[in-house]
Amino acid sequence: MRQLPNNKILIQKLFKIRTKRGQQVPFQLNAAQNYYWQKKTRRNLILKARQKGISKIIDADQLVDCFTKSTNAIVLSHEKDSTRRLFAAVRYYIDSLEVKPEISIDSKQEMKFPKRGSSYFIGTAGQKAAGRGDTLDRAHLSEAAYYNDLEAILAGVAEAAEYGQIDIETTPNGRGHFYDLWQAAKEGRSPYTCIFIPWFIDDEYSIDNMTEDEKTGMSAAFQGMIKVSDEEFLAGMSVEEKRARDKIEKEWGMILTAGQMKWRKYKIWDKGQMFAQEYPEDDVSCFLQSGRPVFTTIICEPARKIPLDNFEAWNADQKIKDVLVKKRLYGGIDCAEGTMAGDAHSFSVVDVQGSQGVVVFEYTSNEPIDIFYQRIKPILDKFNIFLGIEKNGVGVAHVQKAKQLGIRFIEWETTGTNRPVMITDLEEAYRKGELIETYPAAQNQAYDMEYTTDNRPEHRKGKHDDSIFSRAIAWQMRKRPAPGVTFL
Secondary structure, three states: OOOOOOOOHHHHHHHHHEEOOOEEEEOOOOOOHHHHHHHHOOOEEEEEOOOOOOHHHHHHHHHHHHHHOEEEEEEEOOHHHHHHHHHHHHHHHHHEEEEEEEOOOOOOOEEEOOOOEEEEEEEOOOOOOHHHHOOEEEEEEHHHHHOOOOOHHHHHHHHHOOOOEEEEEOOEOOOOHHOOOHHHHOOOOOOOOOEOOHHHHOOOOOOHHHOHHHHHHOOHHHHHHHHHHHHHHHHHHHHHHHHHHHHHHHHOOOOOOOOHHHHEEEEEEEEHHHHHHOOOOOOOOOOOOOOEEEEOOOOOOHHHHHOOOHHHHHHHHHHHHHHHHHHEEEEEEEOOOOOOOOOOEEEEEEEEEOOEEEEEEEEEEOOHHHHHHHHHHHHHOEEEEEEEEEEOOOOOHHHHHHHHHOEEEEEEOOOOHHHHHHHHEEEHHHOOOEEEEOOOHHHHHHOOOEEEEOOOOOEEEOOOHHHHHHHHHHHHOOOOOOOOOEOO
8 A cells, every 4th residue: 555655745745835025935844843843742832932833834734634534633822813814824725735625614713624534623712612522633722821721721622632642832921831831841740742942943033034125214223233244243242142142052052143143132122021932042031920020030050060969979170179178158948847748948059159159059858857957968067068047937947957967057037128138139149140040940930939019029829939048048148257156
């Protein structure tokens, strides 16, 4: 029996698309679409920059399934205009075919293909038709982070498509249910595959690709920027621009051109803080808070961690090790009850290197208090750590256990007066690059904090701030005089 070409071949052979500038061309997968195709599984979470064509490739793939085998496919969008655009794109694929398929039902939302017994429904999330309860072979949830109740909609779709393929794609939008899904998948607690597609995955977004008409009418500052030679522009980049370019090269192996960096500068002028959301460069900073975020800029460099709990195995020069053992470090412990259902104990250590601090080590756990201190005492014995232990509430038990073990520390009391100062100082240190984070999970905890209506910095419901407060205490230890006795 003759084997049919795979869907990717058929998409590029059969379909045509309309470019952003209105030209009809054969559907050739771009870099972002190819990246999705290489990574996709039966359960996909796609976090993407704007207008990379991910909806187009998913919907084309579903349409080919409808042509070649019995398939029930559904596409849901977040609002009616987007639904109409998605349906129009699928109709465009069909209209561009040289040989049209037989269609028995052709409404504004649904098509049926009787030859294969297939159906293709495109609707708005939350509408009655979207929850028909059919068995689904393919499901595409478009711009899912913008759904009013993604959790409920996905529960129904996931049950209907238990043995089918689900693609959930979106540009970032705050820290709602999609963010929680993404974090669970990143941490290996989900059947979904994370596929992150940044704006720079190809060279489309570059000043070099803008037409003269598109450049005309821009500000004098824009005109001045594009006239600067590439060499001069790259040499004159800001610290933030150089750091972003270096990070992309390190993590993606891509060296952004001067044209791409100029485009980035122009878009940041245009979008401001929303640039990180609409044109993400990483899957942390793009999840902006929908309220008033406490932390907005955190540099995270995981390679700068130091395994204080396994120091002998650390691959570093012995002279560096000898210096670190003798050096004054700063530590903070945020206390918890030691139960699996509660908050975690968090022990943070900061090394101040010149004018910059680095979170070199963290230990967090939900262990009983005595076991937690058994874990960290060898570190405290080996290194010169000026430590603060929060004594509020359950902290009393922590303080007593540390005293029993002969640990040198200061009893730290977080009050209504110093709590805002602790968080403000930490936010400023992160934002100015005076403190470098090294743990992405702690970075996420910080981004989960927002100001309440009475201006209190609090973590989102269901989230935690243990790591943040242990760092805040460690950062405050820099201001305290060294203790002359075991306990103060």
